[in-house]
Amino acid sequence: MNPGISELPLVAVVGPTASGKSALGVWLAGQFGGEVLACDSTQLYRGFDIGTAKPGPAERRSIPHHLIDSLTPNEAATAGGYRQMALVVLEDLRGRSRLPILTVGTGLYLQALLEGLAEVPQRSEELRERLRASAGEQGPGYLHRLLARLDPETAGKIAAADEQKLIRAVEVCVLARKPVSEVHRAGRAPLEGWRALKIGLMPPREALYERIHARTDAMLAQGWIEEVRGLMESGLPKNAKPFDFIGYRELRDVLHGKKKLEAARAAIQLATRHYAKRQLTWFRKDPSVHWLTGFGDDSHVQDQAREWLRQQSLAESPRTS
RNA sequence: GGACGGGUGGGUGAGUGGCUAAAACCAGCAGACUGUAAAUCUGCCGCUCCUUGCGGGCUACGAAGGUUCGAAUCCUUCCCCGUCCA
Numbered sequence: 001m002n003p004g005i006s007e008l009p010l011v012a013v014v015g016p017t018a019s020g021k022s023a024l025g026v027w028l029a030g031q032f033g034g035e036v037l038a039c040d041s042t043q044l045y046r047g048f049d050i051g052t053a054k055p056g057p058a059e060r061r062s063i064p065h066h067l068i069d070s071l072t073p074n075e076a077a078t079a080g081g082y083r084q085m086a087l088v089v090l091e092d093l094r095g096r097s098r099l100p101i102l103t104v105g106t107g108l109y110l111q112a113l114l115e116g117l118a119e120v121p122q123r124s125e126e127l128r129e130r131l132r133a134s135a136g137e138q139g140p141g142y143l144h145r146l147l148a149r150l151d152p153e154t155a156g157k158i159a160a161a162d163e164q165k166l167i168r169a170v171e172v173c174v175l176a177r178k179p180v181s182e183v184h185r186a187g188r189a190p191l192e193g194w195r196a197l198k199i200g201l202m203p204p205r206e207a208l209y210e211r212i213h214a215r216t217d218a219m220l221a222q223g224w225i226e227e228v229r230g231l232m233e234s235g236l237p238k239n240a241k242p243f244d245f246i247g248y249r250e251l252r253d254v255l256h257g258k259k260k261l262e263a264a265r266a267a268i269q270l271a272t273r274h275y276a277k278r279q280l281t282w283f284r285k286d287p288s289v290h291w292l293t294g295f296g297d298d299s300h301v302q303d304q305a306r307e308w309l310r311q312q313s314l315a316e317s318p319r320t321s
Numbered sequence: 322g323g324a325c326g327g328g329u330g331g332g333u334g335a336g337u338g339g340c341u342a343a344a345a346c347c348a349g350c351a352g353a354c355u356g357u358a359a360a361u362c363u364g365c366c367g368c369u370c371c372u373u374g375c376g377g378g379c380u381a382c383g384a385a386g387g388u389u390c391g392a393a394u395c396c397u398u399c400c401c402c403g404u405c406c407a
Contacts, residue, residue: 109358162361278358
């Protein structure tokens with residue numbers, strides 16, 4: 001810990017999609033004089049608004065939101081890139097004595113920010129192309145065997161079918177000229193000067209799923225499909241990253257006539273449920289999270305969150321604008 | 322009233338005498354995760370017991386009987402569903 005910097009509190013609201021993280025974040029920002037910092041890989045992209053459930057204009061007017069719309073659809077969000085951008089925002093807030101409130105849907109990004117990433121090389125599209133090509137020629141199991149030669153330890157932890165992770169592991173080994181496991185052991189640089197207070201939203205599963213279904217319908221009613229049409233006609237490359245997000249990919253198929261709207265709707269709801277479950281799995285393993293049962297827009301939950309933060313010796317300092 | 326076809330685990334749907342607690346897929350549940358993470362991947366999935374084992378017991382393929390050492394699979398009757406003929 002750098003002795004030159006005093007440690008300041010930072011709040012992270014974690015939870016599955018549709019659990020009300022944004023609502024709680026904005027409310028807490030009002031209570032404690034904070035500003036919201038999005039920690040969500042999809043809300044970073046400009047133009048993809050409805051399907052990513054970005055906070056509306058009213059909320060963003062009342063409380064400053066950071067990093068939302070910080071990337072163009074042509075750029076690629078990454079954990080490392082997010083960390084860089086977030087660090088800048090944190091320093092800004094430190095300078096203005098505002099409490100950072102992260103609304104986090106992407107667990108990996110929070111981890112990258114708080115715990116840091118190992119000194120690993122960035123991705124190399126060329127190398128990946130070559131790896132994928134040889135994997136295609138050599139047949140199944142090739143990447144796993146290759147990794148087993150480069151780094152048996154890591155190969156033992158990655159399933160032979162997990163091509164995405166295998167490619168990244170091999171990529172790091174090749175670029176770093178040493179096993180990934182070794183690179184990782186060298187350690188990561190955790191965030192200094194901040195004390196993270198994590199609040200988790202854990203609504204009853206059934207209610208969460210109902211809300212996900214209803215929210216999907218509401219998004220559709222808000223003109224989601226028109227948003228997708230506009231984005232497709234705006235000259236963006238067809239393979240722009242955000243077109244692969246839940247909902248955008250299904251609605252793109254609808255616009256291409258490859259899928260019926262009703263089928264897309266059901267597919268979106270299902271994919272979102274699966275996603276919420278994965279988020280829960282990620283956050284649940286973090287013992288430092290203080291869990292609250294319910295949705296973030298529930299006033300009881302909000303009061304509990306405020307109460308807990310007070311106990312963590314967080315002083316209230318409502319904005320006096 | 323008659324002729325066919327069909328009723329299988331939460332769903333779709335294989336399975337025509339033992340290798341079947343019953344393929345596969347979906348849903349559901351649990352898990353992994355260091356720069357694609359709204360991604361990618363893994364396990365479980367009738368109930369139950371334990372010494373957790375390619376372990377034991379129980380229940381199960383519309384219902385009830387029957388044949389057989391043994392039936393989801395064969396026979397009989399009945400009940401549903403679909404199509405067609407009256």
